[in-house]
Amino acid sequence: MSIWLQIVLALVAIGLGAWVLRFAGQKATGNKPFFRDMPISVAFGYVLGAAAVIWGIGFYFHPGATFFRWAVQGFVGFAIAAYVFRLFGRHVGTQGTKKLFRGMPLTASFGILTILIYAVVAIFAGLIAPYGQEEILGQANVVPGGDVAFGGNPQFPLGTDQIGRDILSRLIYGAQNTVGIAFATTCLAFFLGGTFGFLAATLGGWLDQALSRSVDVLMAIPALIFALLLMTIASVWSTKLGIPLTYFMVLIIAVIDSTRVFRLSRAVGQNIVVMDYIEAAKLRGEGLAYLIFREILPNATAPLLAEFGLRFCFVFLTIASLSFLGVGIQPPLADWGTMVRDLSQFINFAAFAPRVASAPLLAAGAIALLTVAVNFVVDWMLHKSSGLKE
Amino acid sequence: MGGVLRIILQRLFLGLLTLLVVSVVIFVAVNLLPGDFAEAILGQGATPEAVASIRADLGLDQGMVVRYFSWLSDALRGDLGTSFAQANFASFVGSSANLGGVTVADQIAPRFANTMFLAGVTAAIAVPIALTLGILAALFRNSIFDRATNILTLSSISSPEFFLAYILILLLAVVNPILPSLSNIYDGMAFGERLQKTLLPALTLTLVVTAHMMRMTRAAIINLLASPYIEMARLKGLSPLRVIVVHALPNALAPIINVIALNLAYLITGVVVVEVVFVYPGIGQLFVDSVKIRDIPVVQASCLIFAAAYILLNLLADILSILSNPRLRHPK
Numbered sequence: 186m187s188i189w190l191q192i193v194l195a196l197v198a199i200g201l202g203a204w205v206l207r208f209a210g211q212k213a214t215g216n217k218p219f220f221r222d223m224p225i226s227v228a229f230g231y232v233l234g235a236a237a238v239i240w241g242i243g244f245y246f247h248p249g250a251t252f253f254r255w256a257v258q259g260f261v262g263f264a265i266a267a268y269v270f271r272l273f274g275r276h277v278g279t280q281g282t283k284k285l286f287r288g289m290p291l292t293a294s295f296g297i298l299t300i301l302i303y304a305v306v307a308i309f310a311g312l313i314a315p316y317g318q319e320e321i322l323g324q325a326n327v328v329p330g331g332d333v334a335f336g337g338n339p340q341f342p343l344g345t346d347q348i349g350r351d352i353l354s355r356l357i358y359g360a361q362n363t364v365g366i367a368f369a370t371t372c373l374a375f376f377l378g379g380t381f382g383f384l385a386a387t388l389g390g391w392l393d394q395a396l397s398r399s400v401d402v403l404m405a406i407p408a409l410i411f412a413l414l415l416m417t418i419a420s421v422w423s424t425k426l427g428i429p430l431t432y433f434m435v436l437i438i439a440v441i442d443s444t445r446v447f448r449l450s451r452a453v454g455q456n457i458v459v460m461d462y463i464e465a466a467k468l469r470g471e472g473l474a475y476l477i478f479r480e481i482l483p484n485a486t487a488p489l490l491a492e493f494g495l496r497f498c499f500v501f502l503t504i505a506s507l508s509f510l511g512v513g514i515q516p517p518l519a520d521w522g523t524m525v526r527d528l529s530q531f532i533n534f535a536a537f538a539p540r541v542a543s544a545p546l547l548a549a550g551a552i553a554l555l556t557v558a559v560n561f562v563v564d565w566m567l568h569k570s571s572g573l574k575e
Numbered sequence: 576m577g578g579v580l581r582i583i584l585q586r587l588f589l590g591l592l593t594l595l596v597v598s599v600v601i602f603v604a605v606n607l608l609p610g611d612f613a614e615a616i617l618g619q620g621a622t623p624e625a626v627a628s629i630r631a632d633l634g635l636d637q638g639m640v641v642r643y644f645s646w647l648s649d650a651l652r653g654d655l656g657t658s659f660a661q662a663n664f665a666s667f668v669g670s671s672a673n674l675g676g677v678t679v680a681d682q683i684a685p686r687f688a689n690t691m692f693l694a695g696v697t698a699a700i701a702v703p704i705a706l707t708l709g710i711l712a713a714l715f716r717n718s719i720f721d722r723a724t725n726i727l728t729l730s731s732i733s734s735p736e737f738f739l740a741y742i743l744i745l746l747l748a749v750v751n752p753i754l755p756s757l758s759n760i761y762d763g764m765a766f767g768e769r770l771q772k773t774l775l776p777a778l779t780l781t782l783v784v785t786a787h788m789m790r791m792t793r794a795a796i797i798n799l800l801a802s803p804y805i806e807m808a809r810l811k812g813l814s815p816l817r818v819i820v821v822h823a824l825p826n827a828l829a830p831i832i833n834v835i836a837l838n839l840a841y842l843i844t845g846v847v848v849v850e851v852v853f854v855y856p857g858i859g860q861l862f863v864d865s866v867k868i869r870d871i872p873v874v875q876a877s878c879l880i881f882a883a884a885y886i887l888l889n890l891l892a893d894i895l896s897i898l899s900n901p902r903l904r905h906p907k
Contacts, residue, residue, distance in 0.1 A: 224814075226816075227715075230715075230720060234719070234720075252745065252746070292726060401593070402593065402596045402597060402600060403600070405593045405596075405597050405882060405885065405886050405889075406597055406600070406601075406878070406881075406882045407841075407881055407882070409847060409848075410847070410862070410877075410878055410882070413847070413862065413863070413866050414601065414604060414605075414866075414874060414878050415604060416866065417866045417869055417874055418604060418605065418608050420869070421869065502733075505735050506735060506736070506737070506848050509735075509737050509848065510847070510848065510851060510863050510866075511863075511867060512866060512867070522735075525737055525738075525741070529741065529852075532741055532745055532749060533749060534749075535749040535750050536749050536750055536752075542745065542749070545741060546738075546741060546742070546745070549735065549738035549741055552734075552735050552738065553730075553733070553734035553735060553738045556733040556734065556735070557729070557730045557733045557734065559733070560729050560732070560733040561729065
């Protein structure tokens, strides 16, 4: 039986199920509005969802479904952790934080928990990591899992890479390097973009025109492409001047991303500059610095904070992509993007040795987890501040 | 209609101006390199005569402004120069003619076609899916379906491309060998086989762009649902699907077209990582390889092509959203 016929038969069966569900519901509940007004498409959706869940539970116990099992375990584990964390937040802390946690969706509490864990790991990497990030230990290519039967070693719970460095330690140091560098870059981008954006908004005139037009031009070149072009040039300069390439990378990405921050802070600043209290402050004879730092900045915090989260994700992904392409953070510093590239060949062993294939996915997953977490938190913040209910 | 034409011409002119300025930026950026290409090729042990002769070959002995305009006019005529990696310098071989075998244009043209093919396949998959999902999510807003798609799309937007790519390779190429994990496309390949080899990178890109387009479709439609005319349609007793597809969707088209065009621009420029993962012979891969070996003419040319595609598609989005909005079409 061909796969298409199977799909069609399954769809027909689900359609029949949907009709039965609606009919049985109407009979059993005595025509309650929920079942009476249910379109057949909605019933179809319910049955499809139920079928997917049943199939998922069945597939979970299938012997070949190692990766599916890991994914489900991870998903459930994170959901439980997020739930417990939210429960904890609702009962511990000041009145304000308790209230904050009460209206929080599970995704946001998952995001906050993940960001906290990453921050702790990044700050105390040196204390947590069992080995050094550049330390080459005796055995190369130890399989993750620490199970001797599968070629693992309990001393290296996540295995070792192709030249015998402990993957767990490199992942932990990667938090420090990748996240730390991305955070510093984002801060620099905000410092540059925010300063010039507010200056342009407050002073206006030719300065505003000049800055805005040059930002327009820089934004017309796709970010990753421009970063790659400038990195080519920086790599020549860095060997010539003896300055590590990483510093150039921080500067280049900060400048490219500051154009986006400039746009936002200029727009936000322009809305604030026309307010009466700014007029009052100007009439009082306050200086430019007072206007920017005491009047505009406090009123622009909310949108800038949300932008900071998003910008951090962009910077983080750009750095990871550059490292993945081999022009970002340079070895021997441990970094997730480079680790994915170095370990990527192991993925081809997934069919018969799932543990081997998990090594590159761990590093890529570490990147994805953090960006997903930050996005969840930003999504929640935006939703909360916009007051959107529908 | 005259007003529209004028606006479009205006935008077109602005777009070309931007492209011109961008070409200056790229040219200046490349000229920030310490030393010049001649020294870079010959290395440290170069004799002054050899450096001077290569400089003369490449026209590096002229001023920067002259070089910019000669580069620009060559580029406009489709001559993007000769790749360093392919160059066959006259002064090396001793003959006076034949500077280089393969030009940059020869190198880029087939790869550009490949990239466009990848982008086209992706768009053909992603746009219908994104529109359907967006309309469904707006129809069943705040239901479990809406929340699940919200979480899924947010996760796929925020994951790095290579993560999605490796997950797909793992699931569709290694554990269940349905599709090939390497996209070794070559000229004269049958369309079906070519499509099959392109499918995995296209699916990866679909995951990346669908999420964004779908969220914008949903947001644009939901934005309109509070309008009085939608209330009216509902009170008339129309079905929710009809209210959304017939009444809300036409007014939501402008932002949706905009976001589709932006994502197509992303497809042409953001394919770099995906092409590298799948070893897809597109322009993105050529770009990364040239960056690694510092092959400046290729880097410069690909950068210009990427920027041009990006600007043109943004321009297209701009013009289409003007055309789809009667208030912009007939300015007062």
